[in-house]
Amino acid sequence: MTAAVVIKYAIELVAVLLLALGIKGLSKVRSARAANQLAAVAMALAVLGVLINFLSTSGIDSSAWLWIIVGTLVGGLLGAITSQKVPMTAMPETVALFNGCGGMSSLLVALGVALVPAAGSDGEGSGALVEAISIVVSVFVGAITFSGSVVAMGKLQGWLDTPAWMQSKLRHAINIGLAALSLVAAIALIGSGQGLWLLVIGSSLLGIGVTLSIGGADMPVVISLLNSYSGVAAAAAGFVVGSQMLIVAGAMVGAAGLILTQVMCNAMNRSLVNVLFGGALGASASAADQGEYQGITSCSAEECALTLETAQRVVFVPGYGLAVAQAQHILREVAELLEAQGIDVAYAIHPVAGRMPGHMNVLLAEADVPYEQLIEMETINPEFPRTDVVIVLGANDVVNPQARNDPSSPLYGMPVLNVEEATTVFVVKRGLSAGYAGIKNSLFERPNTSMVFGDAKKVLSGLAQELRELGVGKAKVG
């Protein structure tokens, strides 16, 4: 074993450990930022390990280095620009795109080795069978991940809709046909080395077929599942090129994505089978008879401030609209005024509020809201009956009582925040439009609910001004 190989293994070992620590750290809001940086360092080390391996391998011509340098520069530049430009609200689409890039990389690596066998690291004896199986898995999962992620991104971005025929039973027949086609191609590829392109086409179309029919509130589950697939594809690509680092990292991403998928399914009270084969919740919901709202009460920011002045406990419920309005900073200001008045303040976090897992945590962390004030759904739900005021900010589906008491609702069974149990509920949103699931919200018609119509940022600015005029928080906040 040469010195270069020893250094490569040492670097890869450190990279794997840092990646494991990074993934672990992502499970807590407090450590998530540092964990992300740790994982980025792990990736940089992994690249370094590959380069050292390259340096120690004789026979690599200079054009390969040119490709590596150009690829690193272009990829690095695109990553840097994306991280600066993408707004928080477009993060799910970005995650979908990144998953797709992961799938595409694994697909291309496997294609490269299949088309130019010399590019593979080992392929002798029984190793040839392992390599052939690895290529099949890498191509199959990589292609599904790539095409499925592109469709998911298009749907989240609003570029793609679910076609009517995709909601009929016909889609199951088509998807089963595509799966059978891919299986035949896979067997042919392992047995005789034929059928590579058939496998690429079959699995790419299968990725489109499975993802296109999914919609509405099920999208977060699909994104995390595709994330898991990208890990599986990377692990398979690791077997193809004989990279232990890629195998371990891919397996970790695959497992983490699968656990997240399960957590999301639990949060929405849906099984994975139901998500994948149940069709578009959003589409079926929008077709349902929503009816007109009856007996809506609305009030101004001034009336809201008067109620807040006398409250002892206030809970804010952030949702997607808060992120759209970018009102997290002014929300923190309002909360500080209330706290300075001695009012107990908390934030109720629904696991799928917003458009991606952890969306609200990230948003509020950006405004330096203390972590200990972010209370998860299971913990805060029993506390609503002794809460004086709940202010729902741009949230809709996650506070819809129909999820609990209307078996005909598409949201039925999804655990929600029981905000209507508080003494008074204010709902801040621009109008009576539906949320992501496209359905009516009976919370708005409750006698203890008042709508405060307007953009969340404008309403909260008005609220802060009214509170200051009332002298709320004057004792400690200037």
Ligand code: NAP
């Ligand atoms: P939501 O149900 O989509 O409702 C958001 C509400 O915000 C809308 O009703 C909208 O009403 C309001 N709004 C939009 N812009 C606003 C602004 N500038 N100021 C004030 N209000 C504004 O959001 P949610 O309650 O957070 O629920 C999340 C939904 O998305 C769930 O169905 C969940 O399953 C789904 N989902 C979640 C994820 C995830 O991973 N977290 C991913 C994809 C989908 P107006 O237009 O009337 O203002």
